[in-house]
Amino acid sequence: METDVTTSERRKPLAGRIARVLIGQRESGLFLLILLLLVVLSIARPTTFFSTENLFNILKQVSLVTIVAVGQTLVMVSGGIDLSVGFNLGLSGVLLAFFIQAGVNPVAAVVIGVIASVLAGLLNGVFVTKLRLPPFIITLGVAKIVRGVMYVVTRGYPIPVYTKFIIWFGNGYFGPVPVPTVFMLLIVAVGMYILLATVFGNHLRAIGGNELAARLSGISIDANKIYIYALTGLLCGIAGVIMVGRVNAGNPNSGLNFDLDSIAATIIGGTSLAGGEGTVLGTLLGALLLGVIANGLVLLNVSMYWQTIVAGVIIIGVCALDTLTHARRK
Amino acid sequence: MELILAMRGISMSFPGVRALNKVDFEVAGGEIHGLIGENGAGKSTLIKILGGAYLPDDGHIELDGRPAHIHSPRDALHRGISIIYQEFNLVPALSVAENIFLGKELVRPGLRSLNRRAMLGRSQATIERLGMKGFDCRRLVRSLSVAQQQMVEIGKALFNDARILVMDEPTSVLSQKESETLFALMRGLKEQGIAIIFISHRLDEVIALCDRITVLRDGDRVATLDNGRHEVTKDELVHHMVGRVLQDYYPQRQHAPTGEKLLEVRGLGAPGLFREVSFALHGGEILGFYGLVGSGRTEIMKALFGTLEYAEGEILVAGRPSEVRSVRQARDAGLALVPEDRKREGLVLAMSLADNIALPNLDKLHSAGTIHFRRRKGLVAGYIEELSIRPPLPNRQMRDFSGGNQQKAVIAKWLAAKPKIMIFDEPTRGIDVGAKAEIYHLIERLAQTGVGIIFVSSELMEIIGMCDRVIVIHEGRVTGEFDRSVATQERLMQAAAGF
Numbered sequence: 133m134e135t136d137v138t139t140s141e142r143r144k145p146l147a148g149r150i151a152r153v154l155i156g157q158r159e160s161g162l163f164l165l166i167l168l169l170l171v172v173l174s175i176a177r178p179t180t181f182f183s184t185e186n187l188f189n190i191l192k193q194v195s196l197v198t199i200v201a202v203g204q205t206l207v208m209v210s211g212g213i214d215l216s217v218g219f220n221l222g223l224s225g226v227l228l229a230f231f232i233q234a235g236v237n238p239v240a241a242v243v244i245g246v247i248a249s250v251l252a253g254l255l256n257g258v259f260v261t262k263l264r265l266p267p268f269i270i271t272l273g274v275a276k277i278v279r280g281v282m283y284v285v286t287r288g289y290p291i292p293v294y295t296k297f298i299i300w301f302g303n304g305y306f307g308p309v310p311v312p313t314v315f316m317l318l319i320v321a322v323g324m325y326i327l328l329a330t331v332f333g334n335h336l337r338a339i340g341g342n343e344l345a346a347r348l349s350g351i352s353i354d355a356n357k358i359y360i361y362a363l364t365g366l367l368c369g370i371a372g373v374i375m376v377g378r379v380n381a382g383n384p385n386s387g388l389n390f391d392l393d394s395i396a397a398t399i400i401g402g403t404s405l406a407g408g409e410g411t412v413l414g415t416l417l418g419a420l421l422l423g424v425i426a427n428g429l430v431l432l433n434v435s436m437y438w439q440t441i442v443a444g445v446i447i448i449g450v451c452a453l454d455t456l457t458h459a460r461r462k
Numbered sequence: 463m464e465l466i467l468a469m470r471g472i473s474m475s476f477p478g479v480r481a482l483n484k485v486d487f488e489v490a491g492g493e494i495h496g497l498i499g500e501n502g503a504g505k506s507t508l509i510k511i512l513g514g515a516y517l518p519d520d521g522h523i524e525l526d527g528r529p530a531h532i533h534s535p536r537d538a539l540h541r542g543i544s545i546i547y548q549e550f551n552l553v554p555a556l557s558v559a560e561n562i563f564l565g566k567e568l569v570r571p572g573l574r575s576l577n578r579r580a581m582l583g584r585s586q587a588t589i590e591r592l593g594m595k596g597f598d599c600r601r602l603v604r605s606l607s608v609a610q611q612q613m614v615e616i617g618k619a620l621f622n623d624a625r626i627l628v629m630d631e632p633t634s635v636l637s638q639k640e641s642e643t644l645f646a647l648m649r650g651l652k653e654q655g656i657a658i659i660f661i662s663h664r665l666d667e668v669i670a671l672c673d674r675i676t677v678l679r680d681g682d683r684v685a686t687l688d689n690g691r692h693e694v695t696k697d698e699l700v701h702h703m704v705g706r707v708l709q710d711y712y713p714q715r716q717h718a719p720t721g722e723k724l725l726e727v728r729g730l731g732a733p734g735l736f737r738e739v740s741f742a743l744h745g746g747e748i749l750g751f752y753g754l755v756g757s758g759r760t761e762i763m764k765a766l767f768g769t770l771e772y773a774e775g776e777i778l779v780a781g782r783p784s785e786v787r788s789v790r791q792a793r794d795a796g797l798a799l800v801p802e803d804r805k806r807e808g809l810v811l812a813m814s815l816a817d818n819i820a821l822p823n824l825d826k827l828h829s830a831g832t833i834h835f836r837r838r839k840g841l842v843a844g845y846i847e848e849l850s851i852r853p854p855l856p857n858r859q860m861r862d863f864s865g866g867n868q869q870k871a872v873i874a875k876w877l878a879a880k881p882k883i884m885i886f887d888e889p890t891r892g893i894d895v896g897a898k899a900e901i902y903h904l905i906e907r908l909a910q911t912g913v914g915i916i917f918v919s920s921e922l923m924e925i926i927g928m929c930d931r932v933i934v935i936h937e938g939r940v941t942g943e944f945d946r947s948v949a950t951q952e953r954l955m956q957a958a959a960g961f
Contacts, residue, residue: 330831331824338821341810348769348799348807349822349875350789408812 158402158454162417166424173428180431188308194423195312198416199371201394202323203364205415208398209327210360211340211407212267216256216275217368218390219282222383224249224372226282229291229382238295246369252278253365257358275391282384290383293376302377312374319367323412336360340407396443397422400450422446465527466491466657467626472521474507481507483681484521489626494648494658496672496689498665500703500921503678505661509628513545514538544619545628548635550611554604559585561603562618588617592647609640616647627651628659633667634756645671663754665696665959677702696959697952704922704951712927713902717909719930720745723781724883724914727766730775735761736938739775743883743914748905750929751918752954758938759918760802763885767799768792779883793822796882800872800889808872809860816842816856819875845874849904866897873904884908885916890924902928922951936960
């Protein structure tokens with residue numbers, strides 16, 4: 133019976149098979165949805181929306197959340213979740229601003245800020261593996277701690293930053309391409325490579341898919357989990373530096389919403405909340421979808437508050453659609 | 463005695479397996495009816511049909527002489543059929559009274575608020591009817607012992623006006639004393655006219671307790687014995703349970719043990735799991751471990767493989783004390799374990815066949831962390847070919863393969879690690895006959911290449927058909943060691959039952 137399936141798969145024409153594979157993928161559905169929105173918005177706002185400047189603006193807008201969401205995707209594929217990414221992003225920015233203000237060399241200050249974010253990620257990983265508590269609880273707790281540290285350092289006020297190269301991180305351009313977008317694309321590429329082609333990525337998928345089987349295959353569960361939270365911390369640190377460049381200040385509140393927005397992009401992109409499945413490309417598309425909608429609504433003069441409601445509907449809608457089509461296929 | 467229940471001509475097939483074949487089963491009121499058979503004989507399937515969890519392909523059920531349609535667990539409950547599974551269906555965070563009234567809570571008229579006092583009173587009365595005087599029904603279920611939880615399940619069944627009570631291996635989790643309390647209770651219920659179907663592997667209990675005993679074997683009812691005077695013998699039951707001939711799908715035995723001692727275990731023990739386990743395994747030998755589910759065999763294997771801490775004894779691999787404390791070390795020492803539960807412990811179902819086979823072997827398949835996909839492809843293709851995994855699609859998700867092919871994938875991933883000692887824990891459970899035969903032949907081929915094999919199974923026939931020597935485990939201890947020439951079904955069964 134099973135061999136029949138094989139031969140029937142082989143007999144189908146190539147184009148049909150390619151179409152079937154594409155339709156079956158979350159990524160292609162998202163891609164088509166984004167394309168559709170681009171067409172609709174281009175017709176509705178031909179001059180303002182469909183300009184190089186605006187399109188790169190969208191890419192710039194989604195850069196930070198995408199960078200963080202790449203880490204979130206890898207964490208969620210391994211069966212975890214990281215609720216501390218928002219404040220952890222703020223942490224590196226606040227610390228680098230603090231140290232620059234204190235007269236430390238700006239490059240050293242950047243390094244200190246990024247290392248602090250890596251350490252916070254490391255803390256997540258160590259607590260998750262050694263205390264054997266759910267990542268939800270640990271990262272929520274670490275988020276609070278990080279937030280508190282930021283308020284202690286800044287007393288609640290933003291610290292201005294005037295250093296040129298840091299501002300370039302946030303607002304510079306390579307030709308027409310914004311610097312944050314370049315960082316984003318590089319990090320997305322690295323994330324895709326990790327998940328698809330490396331032993332580490334393979335181990336993450338195995339741990340998220342079936343932790344017991346992974347352990348019985350000789351995979352070190354704890355080490356892999358610690359690495360992944362630390363790596364996510366590193367990405368938060370990088371995003372934090374870019375954020376400081378964008379707003380010219382280290383602001384303890386700058387990471388607000390990044391945790392839930394990164395989770396939103398990740399699950400719209402098709403990563404399973406239960407772990408084991410997910411792609412970085414999907415996450416990028418998820419973030420782009422939200423970005424295009426936000427941008428389009430602004431250009432259509434819809435109020436910011438409505439944008440939030442639309443984002444909520446999108447999250448539920450895309451995921452429900454996916455579940456429904458999957459259910460029908462079965 | 464009047465018949466309460468008659469199941470007539472019940473047949474049921476699953477893909478590749480015939481679970482029940484025209485089985486007749488009758489139970490009278492006020493009777494304790496034993497239902498026994500080897501693992502996979504069809505007991506659970508029959509009970510699930512009675513409980514409405516499965517619909518049979520053929521046959522029908524009569525209650526009180528009239529045809530009854532049982533299409534769902536709810537139907538069964540309404541008709542007075544209560545099944546107490548080995549895993550209880552209680553909500554741990556609720557009290558005993560709340561559990562008993564779950565789904566049919568009493569409310570006060572008007573505001574429809576919960577009438578806790580009435581529920582508590584009636585729960586209390588039900589539980590005390592079971593002889594548990596002074597038991598507080600306000601206690602949370604999670605604070606109760608296993609035996610007490612079982613009582614609550616029985617209480618719940620009585621409360622639902624159960625007339626037919628099915629108990630699936632109720633004593634496997636109880637101490638001797640708790641078991642006796644349970645038996646006294648069962649006899650009391652029998653006096654009240656309730657029919658009890660008692661499933662157990664412990665033949666002594668079955669003989670002491672049951673009025674009649676039905677034996678299933680390979681989906682057939684082979685006998686229903688009258689045990690009114692409790693004089694049926696164990697030998698008689700064992701004979702009915704195993705009485706069949708060796709089938710020819712076992713391979714021709716061509717391997718020969720080399721005499722080289724690959725593994726030696728001395729006085730191994732872990733509290734509450736197993737103790738004083740000693741044995742040796744030689745190159746090219748197939749060593750059987752026979753014992754019932756829960757006898758401790760799986761735990762012994764896990765200790766060898768470094769995933770279970772043992773408290774005493776020592777393990778020697780190739781003559782040297784083993785320092786295996788993790789799967790990685792075990793693999794490097796030349797050990798491999800094909801675990802009992804392939805879906806839970808063996809495979810990552812969301813990953814592809816190729817991913818799964820490569821998983822424990824990635825160390826050999828990468829440079830600087832990047833997987834060599836071409837090398838991986840070659841390795842995977844080789845094992846798909848060697849084990850004839852069907853369909854031969856390396857990128858297909860593991861969950862889409864049949865049970866037999868999933869099992870081959872688990873074997874493949876460990877074969878690729880080139881083990882010198884390979885442990886198979888229940889390698890043929892739940893797979894069809896064709897795949898079974900392939901796995902037997904594969905094990906034979908491995909033994910011919912000098913690999914030492916430990917073959918754990920609760921199926922007597924395959925143990926006898928495959929092994930050079932058989933070690934029998936009962937309640938965590940070695941209760942017999944038999945050479946192939948003297949390993950008869952009766953001997954093994956007796957050793958496994960502990961006498």
